[in-house]
Amino acid sequence: MADRVAAGVARKTELLSVESQLAHDEANLIRIESDREIARLRLSLLLGGVPLKPIVEEEARDAFLPPDELTLAAFASREDLKALERQKNAAKERVRMEEASWSPTLSFVGNLYAHREGANKDVDWDTLLEAEFNLFEGGATQTRIAKAGSQLRQSDLALRAKYLDVELEVKEAYAHWKTLADIIAALEIEVASTAESHQLLLEEYRQGLATNLEVQVAQNALLAAQLNLEHEKLERKIASYNLQFAIGERE
Numbered sequence: 001m002a003d004r005v006a007a008g009v010a011r012k013t014e015l016l017s018v019e020s021q022l023a024h025d026e027a028n029l030i031r032i033e034s035d036r037e038i039a040r041l042r043l044s045l046l047l048g049g050v051p052l053k054p055i056v057e058e059e060a061r062d063a064f065l066p067p068d069e070l071t072l073a074a075f076a077s078r079e080d081l082k083a084l085e086r087q088k089n090a091a092k093e094r095v096r097m098e099e100a101s102w103s104p105t106l107s108f109v110g111n112l113y114a115h116r117e118g119a120n121k122d123v124d125w126d127t128l129l130e131a132e133f134n135l136f137e138g139g140a141t142q143t144r145i146a147k148a149g150s151q152l153r154q155s156d157l158a159l160r161a162k163y164l165d166v167e168l169e170v171k172e173a174y175a176h177w178k179t180l181a182d183i184i185a186a187l188e189i190e191v192a193s194t195a196e197s198h199q200l201l202l203e204e205y206r207q208g209l210a211t212n213l214e215v216q217v218a219q220n221a222l223l224a225a226q227l228n229l230e231h232e233k234l235e236r237k238i239a240s241y242n243l244q245f246a247i248g249e250r251e
Contacts, residue, residue, distance in 0.1 A: 077248030
């Protein structure tokens with residue numbers, strides 16, 4: 001552009017506009033590089049000072065089953081649901097054990113002797129059979145049963161609530177992932193249109209039919225559209241990972 005101004009083909013204002021945009025881009029680049037170094041430092045400190053290795057980017061999934069099937073898969077694989085199931089089963093066993101306190105308790109002890117002296121020297125073995133009946137601790141037993149039953153109901157409610165939370169989490173994650181796919185499709189059309197418009201303005205600029213400012217505006221529009229597209233692609237990748245977390249494929 002400086003050469004075009006010197007040759008009298010372009011105006012001074014066009015050169016100033018290009019220089020302003022260049023300074024703006026350089027400032028953005030410096031800020032982004034600084035932010036990256038700060039992020040690397042924070043990540044290294046969070047990892048205990050471990051030197052950072054290059055991050056290998058994983059491919060996100062581009063297809064999932066319908067949300068109802070994903071919900072069933074989450075029910076089968078989510079570890080938090082399994083943990084609540086185990087808590088509920090333990091609470092059931094606690095109720096059963098406390099209810100068993102009403103039943104008599106029998107104990108049997110047998111002894112076998114290799115050698116004895118005294119009056120029992122001819123006795124080689126003996127046994128002791130004891131029976132205990134819950135006659136005077138009915139109130140305490142009933143209290144323990146009621147407490148165990150309350151804990152069972154709490155465990156059951158927590159499990160049901162968790163199932164609802166998981167279903168909602170899966171369906172929300174799926175809806176977000178699917179919506180981003182539609183947004184990306186629309187943005188790809190926008191990028192294609194702005195790219196074609198920018199190319200046409202470049203041709204007109206070479207023929208002297210368009211100004212540098214018009215080309216710069218078109219270029220900025222193209223870069224903005226491309227940036228939006230890449231941002232939404234990244235968001236969709238994150239949404240894909242979140243959906244995999246929701247159905248228990250990732251931990």
